[in-house]
Amino acid sequence: ERRPRREIGRPSTMLIDNFTVKSPNVTYTDEHIESTYTYNDTKLTSEDLGDGKSAWTVEPVEQQFKFRTDRRAPKLGIMLVGLGGNNGTTLMGGVVANREGITWKTKEGIRAPDYFGSLTQSATCRVGAVGGEEVFTPFKSLLPMAEPNEIVFDGWDISGMNMADAMERAQVLDWDLQRQLRPFMQDVTPRPGIYDPKFIAANQAARADNVIKGSKQQQMDRIRADVRDFKEKSGVDKVVVLWTANTERYGEVANGLNDTEENLRKSIANDEAEVSPSTLYALACVDEGVPFINGSPQNTFVPGLIDAAVRLKSLIGGDDFKSGQTKMKSVLVDFLVGAGIKPTSIVSYNHLGNNDGMNLSAPSCFRSKEISKSNVVDDMVASNELLYKPGEHPDHVVVIKYVPYVGDSKRAMDEYTSEIFMGGRSTIVMHNTCEDSLLAAPLILDMCLIAELSTRIEIRAPADTEYRGFHPVSVLLSYLTKAPLVPRGTPVVNALAKQRAMLENVFRACVGLAPENNMLLEHK
Numbered sequence: 001e002r003r004p005r006r007e008i009g010r011p012s013t014m015l016i017d018n019f020t021v022k023s024p025n026v027t028y029t030d031e032h033i034e035s036t037y038t039y040n041d042t043k044l045t046s047e048d049l050g051d052g053k054s055a056w057t058v059e060p061v062e063q064q065f066k067f068r069t070d071r072r073a074p075k076l077g078i079m080l081v082g083l084g085g086n087n088g089t090t091l092m093g094g095v096v097a098n099r100e101g102i103t104w105k106t107k108e109g110i111r112a113p114d115y116f117g118s119l120t121q122s123a124t125c126r127v128g129a130v131g132g133e134e135v136f137t138p139f140k141s142l143l144p145m146a147e148p149n150e151i152v153f154d155g156w157d158i159s160g161m162n163m164a165d166a167m168e169r170a171q172v173l174d175w176d177l178q179r180q181l182r183p184f185m186q187d188v189t190p191r192p193g194i195y196d197p198k199f200i201a202a203n204q205a206a207r208a209d210n211v212i213k214g215s216k217q218q219q220m221d222r223i224r225a226d227v228r229d230f231k232e233k234s235g236v237d238k239v240v241v242l243w244t245a246n247t248e249r250y251g252e253v254a255n256g257l258n259d260t261e262e263n264l265r266k267s268i269a270n271d272e273a274e275v276s277p278s279t280l281y282a283l284a285c286v287d288e289g290v291p292f293i294n295g296s297p298q299n300t301f302v303p304g305l306i307d308a309a310v311r312l313k314s315l316i317g318g319d320d321f322k323s324g325q326t327k328m329k330s331v332l333v334d335f336l337v338g339a340g341i342k343p344t345s346i347v348s349y350n351h352l353g354n355n356d357g358m359n360l361s362a363p364s365c366f367r368s369k370e371i372s373k374s375n376v377v378d379d380m381v382a383s384n385e386l387l388y389k390p391g392e393h394p395d396h397v398v399v400i401k402y403v404p405y406v407g408d409s410k411r412a413m414d415e416y417t418s419e420i421f422m423g424g425r426s427t428i429v430m431h432n433t434c435e436d437s438l439l440a441a442p443l444i445l446d447m448c449l450i451a452e453l454s455t456r457i458e459i460r461a462p463a464d465t466e467y468r469g470f471h472p473v474s475v476l477l478s479y480l481t482k483a484p485l486v487p488r489g490t491p492v493v494n495a496l497a498k499q500r501a502m503l504e505n506v507f508r509a510c511v512g513l514a515p516e517n518n519m520l521l522e523h524k
Contacts (some may be wrong), residue, residue, distance in 0.1 A: 008107035010134045018141050019127060026512035033069045033143070035512035038062055063462050067510040069143055070456035074237030076146035078448050079230060081281055082245030083155030083190040084166035086354050087295075088407055091441040092153045092163060093173050096184045099149040104177035111174070119479070120145060120449050122131040125504055126516055142507040143457075145449050146238075154230045156223075156281075157190035157245070160210030164188075172408050172437045191226050194219045195278040199298075201249040201362035208357075215271045216280060223284035238455070240291045240448040243278055243318075244440070247356070248298035249364035251276045261311065264304030279305055286314040291451040293477065294318030294485075295444065301485055309472045315451055317474035320482040323439040324432060325350060325412035326376050327496060332428070333350070333377045334495040336418055342387040342425065343394045345417040346377065351401040352410035352436055375483055376494045410436040443480050450476055450503070457510060479503050 020028065025036040030439055038429055043061045046054040080088045096102070097113035115121035124136040151450055161169065164186035167178055172379040195211040197204075212219045251258075252274045264283070267275050278300040285292035286309045294300045297320040301309075309316045321396050322330070325348055336343050351357070359365055377396065381388055412432040420426050458467035470476070471487045478484035480501035486492055505515040 014130070014133045014135045015124065016127070016137050019137060021511045021513060023512045025393045028071075033067075033071055033073060035067045036508040037065045037067060037511060037512060039065050039509075045394060051290075051340075065462070065509070066460040068458045068460075068467055069510045071144050073144040073146050074452065075150050075152070075235065075240045076448065076452055077152045077154065077230060077234050077236030078444075079227065079239060080153070080155035080444075081193065081241065081243045081278070082157055083153070084157035084159050084161055084163060085244060086170040086356070086437040087244040087440045087444060088153075088157070089163055089167040089170050089185075090172045090437040091444050092185065092188075092439055093167055093177070093181045094152055095148055095153070095445075096181055097177060100175065100184070102180050104174055104180060106174055106176070111177075112310075115148065115442060115445070117439060119442075119446045119500075121148060121442070121445070125508075127513070139504070140449075142504070143510055145453055146443060148449070150395035151448075152234045152236050153188070154234065155190055155241075155348055158193040158195045158204070158209075158211050158227070159207040162186050162189045162190075166429075169407065170437065172234045172435060192222075193245070194223070194280055196277050198273065199251070199276050200246040201359045201365055202218060202433045203358055203361070204246060204355075216268045216275055217271070219277075220268060220280045220284045223281055223320065224288050226346040227285065227288045227290055231355070239453055240293070240451050241281065241285045242293040242295055242444055242448060243281060243300065243402060244321075244444060245278075246294045246359045247296045247365045248276050248278055248300075249362075250299050250367060251279070251294075251302065253299065253302055258302040258304045259303045261307040263428075264302065265307070277298065282316065283308060286312055286316065289314050290318070291315035291455065291474075292415050292446050293451055295321050295440075295447070297483060299449060306473065313469060313472055315455060315470075315472050315474050316485065317447065317451060317477035317485070318481055318485045321440050321443050322376075322480055322482045322496075323443055324410065324434050324436070325414065328430065328432065329414065330376050330494050330499075332430075333380050334497060336416070337380045337384050337387065340384075340387070342419040343377070344419055345395045345415070347397045347415045349399045349401075350410060350414045351403040351406065352408070353402065353404040353406040354410075354436060356436065357400070357402040357410075358404075360400050379492055408436045408438075408515055410434055447477055447480050450480075476503055476506065480493055 027034045043059045043506045045057045049055055059233050062429050083089055086228045094113065098115065102113060120140045123139045125139055125142060126134060128135050128136050164182040167173060167181065167185060190210065195208045212222050221425045227239060257267050257272060257274060276298065278294065278298060279302060279451055282292045282305055301316060301318065306332055333343055377394065414430045416428040451474060454470055456472055458469055462466045473487045475483055475486050475490065478493060484492055508515060
């Protein structure tokens, strides 16, 4: 006798655009959201039992934190270093298309603009359940964020090509869309940028027709003046600056050169050759009190620059967009190690044909990228000493090749070899084809929106006597970066799920909501 088949329906869900939190620990005013948040943690102590043995005790502890978030989302200005590159033209074109509601024809049919790939604009968070339905809200609804469609763009580029022609040069967006975007972009021309051929590939010289002359001090002063000029003339309330220009080679870090803020400023005044353009941009923004984000892998944030940012309480964040291959790696290795499987060999190969790939064909510039891509598994490996002995690490190789024909359509191939039960081996091979700039552009948007929001959040820890801003080195941007910049003494987390949970849970704390723990005890 055949049994009737059990029908399994789709999960019942609901999306709500906005909400308020009703709690004695949360207060809404016209200007602020204030919350008192109970932070649950653990305290570990050990007792030495001799013979190399210890008895450990884990004690749950609670601390009270207060958050105050300014509800007044500003009109935001974004200044990009490398405005006329593939990422800059793609992001600006995408925002204009969304703002103007431009549709375009492709061989598959009519397409409408979207913000797919953006955490803030196209991802959701669970806020609870009602009547058996799971309830979600857009990520951007957790806290008031700047409106993307109102963003004003400006920036610098060593190529003086207007944005419409630069968009055509990039060959990223569909032609019918480019045609309709041209009137909105052809009158936008990048400001002259800082060009130092010692820090990027020689093959970039042909593009360098729009450069700032003078000493390093004069160049940095010009960047500061440009930031002030943009803010005054554009009508924006706040400015965020992001580096999406060429990957630089690693700069030397040395005592007397850039090891302290004082020495870094002296080196700039003395026109020392080893101060990179990206460091000049970053310090200019720190001095102007404007957030600066590094979207490339070079060591922009030398110790002296970090010291300046901390002293002046000016936000910095980076390094290097985490958009494709590395994002997948930070998911897959976390899964494998978390499942008790031991990755022993990770080999990653890429080829691409855009200007980024052309610049990375220089060995010194590739080395910067290799470093940022290679460190992504370190914290996951270190978390499991049952699998890895002290000092043991998977073989990890990263290769990038320049193939002009493929343009912005980057190919990434990965092989993960792992040890499994009783001496067995497992190999996972992955092939990923993606439009490089169409993945990076939404990340740039997210980084700028989150950086700006971070400047409107104040925290009061148990040891604090008054509210203060978050640490100037922005850990909240870790989810979006290959090599997260963190304050000294802070653990580096690369596992993607942990990074996203950290970001979401901090925002939830700001409105008095507990972390999403997925326990579902009400159904147990």
